[in-house]
Amino acid sequence: MAVYKKTYRPYDGKLTPSWSRFLVIPRYSLEDLRRSKFLTISFFASFLPPLIFAIGIYVQHNASVFNLVGAQGANRLITIDVSYFMRILGWQSMLALFLAAFIGPGQVSPDLSNNGLALYLARPFSRVEYVLGKMSVLVYLLSLITWVPGLLLFAYQGYMEGWDWTTTNMRFATSLFLGAWIWIVILSLLSLALSAWVKWKPAAGGLIFGLFFVAQGFGAIINAVQRTNWGHLFNVRFLVGSIWLWLFEGSTNNTGGAVFFGVPQGEEIPLVWSCLGLALLCGLCLYMLARKIRGIEVVR
Amino acid sequence: MASVIELEDLQVRLGQRVILKNLKASLTGRSIGLLGPNGAGKSTLLNTLLGFHRPSSGTARILGYDVRTHARQVRSLIGYMPENDSFIAGMSGVHFVRMMAELSGLPPEHALERAHEAFFYVGLGEVRYRPLGTYSLGMKQSAKLAQAIAHGPKVLFLDEPTNGLDPPARTRMIQLIQEIRDRGDLHLILSSHLLRDVEECCDQVLILKDGNIAAFCNLEEERRANRRFLEIETRGGVNGSFLSTVEKLGCETAPGVQGRVKLILPDGLEIRQLYEVAAEQEVQIRRLSHKRDSLEDIFLKAMETPNGRL
Numbered sequence: 001m002a003v004y005k006k007t008y009r010p011y012d013g014k015l016t017p018s019w020s021r022f023l024v025i026p027r028y029s030l031e032d033l034r035r036s037k038f039l040t041i042s043f044f045a046s047f048l049p050p051l052i053f054a055i056g057i058y059v060q061h062n063a064s065v066f067n068l069v070g071a072q073g074a075n076r077l078i079t080i081d082v083s084y085f086m087r088i089l090g091w092q093s094m095l096a097l098f099l100a101a102f103i104g105p106g107q108v109s110p111d112l113s114n115n116g117l118a119l120y121l122a123r124p125f126s127r128v129e130y131v132l133g134k135m136s137v138l139v140y141l142l143s144l145i146t147w148v149p150g151l152l153l154f155a156y157q158g159y160m161e162g163w164d165w166t167t168t169n170m171r172f173a174t175s176l177f178l179g180a181w182i183w184i185v186i187l188s189l190l191s192l193a194l195s196a197w198v199k200w201k202p203a204a205g206g207l208i209f210g211l212f213f214v215a216q217g218f219g220a221i222i223n224a225v226q227r228t229n230w231g232h233l234f235n236v237r238f239l240v241g242s243i244w245l246w247l248f249e250g251s252t253n254n255t256g257g258a259v260f261f262g263v264p265q266g267e268e269i270p271l272v273w274s275c276l277g278l279a280l281l282c283g284l285c286l287y288m289l290a291r292k293i294r295g296i297e298v299v300r
Numbered sequence: 301m302a303s304v305i306e307l308e309d310l311q312v313r314l315g316q317r318v319i320l321k322n323l324k325a326s327l328t329g330r331s332i333g334l335l336g337p338n339g340a341g342k343s344t345l346l347n348t349l350l351g352f353h354r355p356s357s358g359t360a361r362i363l364g365y366d367v368r369t370h371a372r373q374v375r376s377l378i379g380y381m382p383e384n385d386s387f388i389a390g391m392s393g394v395h396f397v398r399m400m401a402e403l404s405g406l407p408p409e410h411a412l413e414r415a416h417e418a419f420f421y422v423g424l425g426e427v428r429y430r431p432l433g434t435y436s437l438g439m440k441q442s443a444k445l446a447q448a449i450a451h452g453p454k455v456l457f458l459d460e461p462t463n464g465l466d467p468p469a470r471t472r473m474i475q476l477i478q479e480i481r482d483r484g485d486l487h488l489i490l491s492s493h494l495l496r497d498v499e500e501c502c503d504q505v506l507i508l509k510d511g512n513i514a515a516f517c518n519l520e521e522e523r524r525a526n527r528r529f530l531e532i533e534t535r536g537g538v539n540g541s542f543l544s545t546v547e548k549l550g551c552e553t554a555p556g557v558q559g560r561v562k563l564i565l566p567d568g569l570e571i572r573q574l575y576e577v578a579a580e581q582e583v584q585i586r587r588l589s590h591k592r593d594s595l596e597d598i599f600l601k602a603m604e605t606p607n608g609r610l
Contacts, residue, residue, distance in 0.1 A: 008421055010485045011414065011452025015405035018372075024402045032390055110389035115382065119447065122350050122380035122457075123404045124372045295352035 025133025050149035090258030104191020105204030121295040147180035175247035189285035196292035309358030329504030331488040336508035379453030404451035418446035438469035515602035
């Protein structure tokens, strides 16, 4: 019907499958995010470290580059090993934290302050789908800057070294993928939960950083006062780092973990406690979301 | 006629307070009004029907679907215009309605087409690309109506649709609602504390008071019945003989003071015949009015406390 016919008529056309409707949210959100120049620049700047790491892999396999500048044998200074891939994951995950702190607070809080949730939930659209839709915005963007470049770099190194190296070190690829997903899920849930409880966007963004650094400081105080390592349970980066360490190196770890996510040797806590700590954090975020994501807010 | 809304001992408790108290009703009208003073439970009832509140006991059905067990099917039938300012930040009007239609299951291209149509229909065609944040209150109300109808619902919930509108905007909104109602494609549930809005748009009214059903009124039947009620004021002649002649025509009469007479006309009797009788009896009919129990009378009666106070 042409738009000039001003009348109401019922809709009897086809409908989209209900499982796919949560994807409507990321489509509109990404369109909205694209309008922010700051976020667009930040997002593309996040690809600089992978570029540098790719150059590292290239020159490690091309000694002639160093020969040209008179630094024969300098390529031996670059070692492409487990630490190299942990560094890639560490750097990119840190950048993911910054990006999540900027994008996350803008996901739920505007809907709450504009009473938009009633409009979403008055439709055949559940609260779980709403959270999934909002989460998928973060998952999509954070994936693009963490495990996607990580796996591309692994493939590049595999291409340079050959099939044997690739099969021997397949653990690096799975660890990159799983490690990044753990971090993405935690970041997404945390930023959505804080966005749902703190309606003012800058405050919610600040809280995300606060939670990481203040809790880490609190944990350090407990460690110092009680002369224990259990204070690390409050340090999200430590918990994530210890799981990464296990993913990359198994039970016999020789490194201190990834940059920013380092696990100082001798201060480890049992892996199961790290997993429990993170599971508890995720559970808390889900509970916070369940309390706030409602069609109508009841003031008791 | 099949029920649009069926309430079966519906009780809703929020915290320790019982907001809706064992409501029982079967509403069949094309347009149903929920009327009541502030805090009567109108919005809570709408929110319960939408699945936002879980009944603590009893249940409700919309077009046969239980709101507890078939919440998704129920919501796929509904278009909802909330009472408060509700929109998605940072969007133009047409984008907003398109997104809402897509969430209701319309494919993107259909959603866009219907968003444009809905915007023209509610009279916002010229401003549909403007950000929602820049809309006036009246425009926001119309945009909310547009998002409620864009996906072609079977039941339209309107919660205080004329809230904050100036008289011309209110008239326009009421006309739109009447137009939607008269097309007969959907059922309309209008919640309001404004008697005029409900009277102009609805054919059945459920009056709520303190979470109870205070009265149920079929306005359509009232209107039809009230067409036969007359009040006349007469002068001259011998009233007694005039009244007995009128009664012989089948009218029920109730004489009042100063020549006023209330009449209930039988089917088939024309008012012209009354004038003929009056002329024969040399009685002047100075005033004639169709008397009816207005919604206001019904509402005030429902709001009365046992001691006669409001």
